[in-house]
Amino acid sequence: MSTPSYRFTCFEFETSCSYFPEKKSQIRLCDPAQSTPESYDILIQNGYRRDGTAQYCPVCADCQACKSTRVRTNEFIPNATQRKTLKRNSHLLVRSLPPVFVQEHYDLFIRYERMRHGGYMSTMTEQDYTKHLLGTSARTFLLEFSYPDTQAPAAVAVVDDTADGLSAVYTFYDPQARTSSLGTFCILYELELAKRLGYPYLYLGYWLQNYPRMDYKRNFQPTEVFHNSRWLDFDAFLQETT
Template identity: 30%
Template sequence: MDFLKNKNLIFRRTLSFDCSYLPKKKEKRLYINIPKSTDNQNLVSELTKNGFRRSFDHMYIPICDSCNMCIPSRINIKKFKLSKSNKRNLKINQDLIFKLDSGKRNNERYELFKVYCNTRHNDSQMAHMNKDEFESFFYNKFNKTIIYDLFDSSNSLIGSILMDIFNDGYSAIYSFFEPQFRKRGLGKYLIIKSILELKVQNIPYLYLGFWVKNSRKMDYKVKFNNTELFVNGEWKEKTKFS
């Protein structure tokens, strides 16, 4: 991590706080605010490649005192192949439309986001986000992003996924969907469709953030084939750690 030696970059440590993933655990983070410059693509790309994750206007990595369960994960797009489970998911949702954000659904997207958070994650920081905070998070101007939306046959917005764009791939920052369709596996569907879109564009990796072995919320990240984990400063196939 040569960027840690760059004296022009200011990294800070948080105090310990309750872990978002594991009960009775404390979390501590090393973070850097994303520079307010249009010339930060290389920095955020390098940080992500070295395990950092974006949250709002900063990049962070856990540096917990007594736990190292948060492991950065990504999917090798070139090697990825649809599993039987993936194919079933695509078939179930074949009536849906997955397409690039048109810029005309911002209000609907926020309303759907609130319904999703209040239904599925009402104890999270996201559930308390107001519209200004949501727009700052979803439509930030500090790095390149892309949004794909999901529509049903009546053209109603039922899901969205926000991804950051980096030099060697995309990073799935946040996704949400209409809770009444949870049995259709829309969270998984948004990831699968994103992978297939990146495959067409010959984009090498889709970063998924931290996998936490004993967290049900994060377990889905290693259920895609050709997942790689960042361990001891290197990206390695997940199978080598199974």
């Protein structure tokens, strides 16, 4: 089957940088009228990400810090610490759900944001949450991980199903379960799920070098980085840019 060709209409605009508050970022946004699951299949392979129905990528002239990353699922082998994380959380119940509003999910999201991050996401209304996390222009589903005794959600992962892999859009979890490494567990589960589905990649979103909150993405190897319009092995990227 041949891959459909697309001619995209894009717009660029300036906004505050999500990572460096003192900076502005330049965003290239695909025309919302063209934003479909099929367009995202192509765009995500070229460094784009999704926020709600918006398919976008940063194109800042004086900064190229944001690098899209993906893990090669067939070659990933969990290390000893990651195996312990899998075992520690193996009691959790997992189910796949459509991207619809669930009050318990929203309540968990707000607790997570307030205790872990703060910032504007901790003040999101139910409407904001629905727009940015559940509104979609892709093939999206939720992975709900719940405690077996109470059935309460321990973690929720928003995941896109694309042509060559799953994409981890956003994950939030019980902020009081500090020793469970729930964020890592969700990624490990998504890696195994992508492999089971026959996908070569799990997309992990943007990674920024020398940005500590993004360091966890280096723990899942082999990782590829989208740089200068091509995917490079992580080590090759570091050699080329340092």
